Amino acid sequence: AQSVTQLDSQVPVFEEAPVELRCNYSSSVSVYLFWYVQYPNQGLQLLLKYLSGSTLVKGINGFEAEFNKSQTSFHLRKPSVHISDTAEYFCAVISYSSASKIIFGSGTRLSIRP
Amino acid sequence: NAGVTQTPKFRVLKTGQSMTLLCAQDMNHEYMYWYRQDPGMGLRLIHYSVGEGTTAKGEVPDGYNVSRLKKQNFLLGLESAAPSQTSVYFCASSPLTSGGPGVGEQFFGPGTRLTVL
Numbered sequence: 517a518q519s520v521t522q523l524d525s526q527v528p529v530f531e532e533a534p535v536e537l538r539c540n541y542s543s544s545v546s547v548y549l550f551w552y553v554q555y556p557n558q559g560l561q562l563l564l565k566y567l568s569g570s571t572l573v574k575g576i577n578g579f580e581a582e583f584n585k586s587q588t589s590f591h592l593r594k595p596s597v598h599i600s601d602t603a604e605y606f607c608a609v610i611s612y613s614s615a616s617k618i619i620f621g622s623g624t625r626l627s628i629r630p
Numbered sequence: 631n632a633g634v635t636q637t638p639k640f641r642v643l644k645t646g647q648s649m650t651l652l653c654a655q656d657m658n659h660e661y662m663y664w665y666r667q668d669p670g671m672g673l674r675l676i677h678y679s680v681g682e683g684t685t686a687k688g689e690v691p692d693g694y695n696v697s698r699l700k701k702q703n704f705l706l707g708l709e710s711a712a713p714s715q716t717s718v719y720f721c722a723s724s725p726l727t728s729g730g731p732g733v734g735e736q737f738f739g740p741g742t743r744l745t746v747l
Contacts, residue, residue: 525670548733559634559720559738560673567729606672610732617689618732620672 518543518611522621529597530629537592537624539607549590550608551581554623560606566590577601602628631656634739636721642745643711651706651742653721660726662704663688663736664696666717673720679704680731711746718743 523538541547548567552560564575571583581592590607607621637652653662660681665673675688677696685696693715695707704723708715719742727734 520672548729552736557740559722559740560736561738562735565735567733610729618675619689620674622670622672 520609520621522624526625528627532596534595539590541609543611546612548610551592552606554604599628636739640743653704655723659723661724661731663722664706665720713746716746
């Protein structure tokens with residue numbers, strides 16, 4: 517069975533500092549990987565996804581993530597955060613063998629300090 | 631375009647009551663989903679649909695039923711509500727993709743906050 521672990525429930529950073537949100541997954545087969553963002557009192561919005569090809573994926577709002585198959589990780593990074601990045605971030609995985617069963621991580625709350 | 635809309639936004643039920651949540655999308659998407667979001671647990675898939683007239687179980691289907699009589703609508707029903715069903719419910723839709731449901735970008739509604747007393 518597949519699973520997703522987001523290692524940090526909360527990450528506080530100062531404005532304009534870099535940030536990394538960690539995501540590890542487990543699956544016995546190949547996977548598709550996603551990062552979604554949820555702003556306060558809203559639904560989720562896709563940031564980026566890895567389906568195949570280049571392991572470095574660029575998304576919206578200056579975010580990027582790197583797929584590391586050997587470490588089964590898909591960490592999200594941004595070189596310089598803004599107050600507007602304050603939100604909850606969810607990593608998600610779908611295995612090739614069970615494309616309908618998307619599994620979300622428990623989320624990481626990113627808070628930006630001025 | 632309104633995108634994905636959900637009705638109602640808030641609801642309070644007593645244990646044993648029934649209700650239906652309505653989701654509508656105007657993007658002509660094939661796939662639709664219902665999730666619940668609980669604190670510290672992320673989103674969990676309840677049921678999904680790969681097209682009009684079809685439904686399938688997700689990760690936590692017990693206590694819920696769904697119907698997709700029209701392509702643009704996906705209804706979630708609770709026949710006999712329980713306190714454990716207190717949650718925020720999100721509907722989403724995504725276009726047809728070769729990888730199957732969930733692989734394409736999902737567009738989410740604003741959510742319905744349900745409290746069962």
